[in-house]
Amino acid sequence: MIKFQPKKEPRIPVTREGYEKLLADKAKFLAQRPEAVDHLREARNMGDLSENGYYKASRQQLSFLDSRIRRVERLIRLAKIIEPTRVKLTDGTREYEYTVVGGFESDPTKKYISPASPLGRALAGKKSGDIVEVHTPSGIKTYTVLSIG
Numbered sequence: 623m624i625k626f627q628p629k630k631e632p633r634i635p636v637t638r639e640g641y642e643k644l645l646a647d648k649a650k651f652l653a654q655r656p657e658a659v660d661h662l663r664e665a666r667n668m669g670d671l672s673e674n675g676y677y678k679a680s681r682q683q684l685s686f687l688d689s690r691i692r693r694v695e696r697l698i699r700l701a702k703i704i705e706p707t708r709v710k711l712t713d714g715t716r717e718y719e720y721t722v723v724g725g726f727e728s729d730p731t732k733k734y735i736s737p738a739s740p741l742g743r744a745l746a747g748k749k750s751g752d753i754v755e756v757h758t759p760s761g762i763k764t765y766t767v768l769s770i771g
Contacts, residue, residue, distance in 0.1 A: 633702035635737065636724035641701055648694045651687050658684040697726070706734075709745060710768040711754075717768065745770070 636644070662684050665677035707722040720735045722745065728736035735742050744754040748767050756763045 640727040711765040
């Protein structure tokens with residue numbers, strides 16, 4: 623007899639702050655859902671659904687909320703809490719400081735990078751004093767790690 627073994631989904635690294643944001647997003651979407659259901663119910667009561675723009679918009683809004691809820695619940699279920707890692711680098715002329723966070727939390731404008739980004743992958747397993755090479759669209763960049771932690 624062959625036993626079915628469900629495929630294990632990989633854990634998703636997320637900081638405590640990111641996890642709290644996921645929980646807040648879930649609560650926000652769940653709070654919006656009853657109103658979206660009411661709008662859909664009202665639209666159905668208006669009659670002919672084939673030419674009812676309000677019905678189509680209400681159905682689309684409810685579908686959007688449901689998909690967001692499913693996405694956030696999946697991220698919460700697969701989340702693995704990590705500590706953000708601060709990294710200081712230099713290219714010999716300028717210093718850079720980044721925070722390595724979970725993949726979906728990355729935000730280059732805040733200098734939050736993903737461990738899956740080219741720089742994040744290059745930094746994996748490195749320590750102070752190590753040299754890292756990062757392949758970028760403009761060529762290979764070389765950095766010296768000043769500190770990680």
